[in-house]
Amino acid sequence: MRIELNKYQRAALFVTAAVIVFVQFAQFDHEGFEGYGWAFSFLIAGGLIVVGLAKNSRFDFLAKAPVQSIVLPSKDELEAGYAVLRENAEVLAVEVEQRANMLADALIKEENEMTKGLVHTIQGSKELGDKFVEQLNMHIRERCIYLMLGLVGMRRSKGNKMYITGIEFKTLQEKIYKKLIEVAVASHRLMPVPMEINTEALSTAMLEDIQQIRKTITQYCVACESKLPDPETSLLEWFESKCGLKIKGNPQISQVLFQDNANP
Numbered sequence: 001m002r003i004e005l006n007k008y009q010r011a012a013l014f015v016t017a018a019v020i021v022f023v024q025f026a027q028f029d030h031e032g033f034e035g036y037g038w039a040f041s042f043l044i045a046g047g048l049i050v051v052g053l054a055k056n057s058r059f060d061f062l063a064k065a066p067v068q069s070i071v072l073p074s075k076d077e078l079e080a081g082y083a084v085l086r087e088n089a090e091v092l093a094v095e096v097e098q099r100a101n102m103l104a105d106a107l108i109k110e111e112n113e114m115t116k117g118l119v120h121t122i123q124g125s126k127e128l129g130d131k132f133v134e135q136l137n138m139h140i141r142e143r144c145i146y147l148m149l150g151l152v153g154m155r156r157s158k159g160n161k162m163y164i165t166g167i168e169f170k171t172l173q174e175k176i177y178k179k180l181i182e183v184a185v186a187s188h189r190l191m192p193v194p195m196e197i198n199t200e201a202l203s204t205a206m207l208e209d210i211q212q213i214r215k216t217i218t219q220y221c222v223a224c225e226s227k228l229p230d231p232e233t234s235l236l237e238w239f240e241s242k243c244g245l246k247i248k249g250n251p252q253i254s255q256v257l258f259q260d261n262a263n264p
Contacts, residue, residue, distance in 0.1 A: 089171035138187035
């Protein structure tokens with residue numbers, strides 16, 4: 001910081017120095033030269049005089065820090081960055097669908113025989129029972145899509161709570177929403193008694209579930225910040241409550257979460 005003194009400010013310095021000297025000499029008459037306070041008084045007075053007499057009275061108290069110019073990205077650069085994020089979302093959407101199908105196949109295989117026997121007994125008809133089992137399987141596939149959306153979102157967030165507000169996740173969410181609609185419509189067509197699809201209610205329910213997935217991603221990030229074990233627990237518990245199937249400890253979970261983050 002640089003200070004430049006005008007003539008009035010310099011005059012004020014001289015007057016202040018003179019007052020200090022006058023007061024100090026007056027004290028000599030009463031107290032003598034005891035102690036060292038008088039020496040500091042003269043040093044201060046001398047400093048004020050030097051400052052007042054200095055050429056141009058300029059003083060740099062702090063070195064100027066180099067000013068770094070901030071270069072904002074151009075519109076084209078921003079659009080190029082957004083395009084990359086949207087392309088990432090395309091790849092991630094494929095991953096979500098593929099991994100959801102793999103997990104659903106494994107879960108359905110484990111539960112299929114028991115479910116079929118139960119449904120056949122309830123329905124009293126093998127044909128109706130098979131349709132109902134297929135509908136249950138579609139429900140499992142749908143829930144696996146939600147689960148993989150959450151797991152991939154957790155992995156890509158890298159612990160950043162703001163990730164779900166970015167272009168990549170929003171684009172991914174839109175693509176998965178469309179896929180979920182397809183699965184829900186296909187499941188509805190398997191109902192033994194044809195019924196009209198309430199698209200508004202269906203859309204509302206799906207958006208609520210997606211919001212729950214977003215919430216679990218945020219909880220995952222908070223748990224990572226606190227270095228809590230198994231930060232994905234809230235998502236797995238949500239899945240189990242919706243499906244009635246145990247998923248904790250499934251090796252596919254860790255495969256999705258800990259896949260190399262260098263690539264989508």
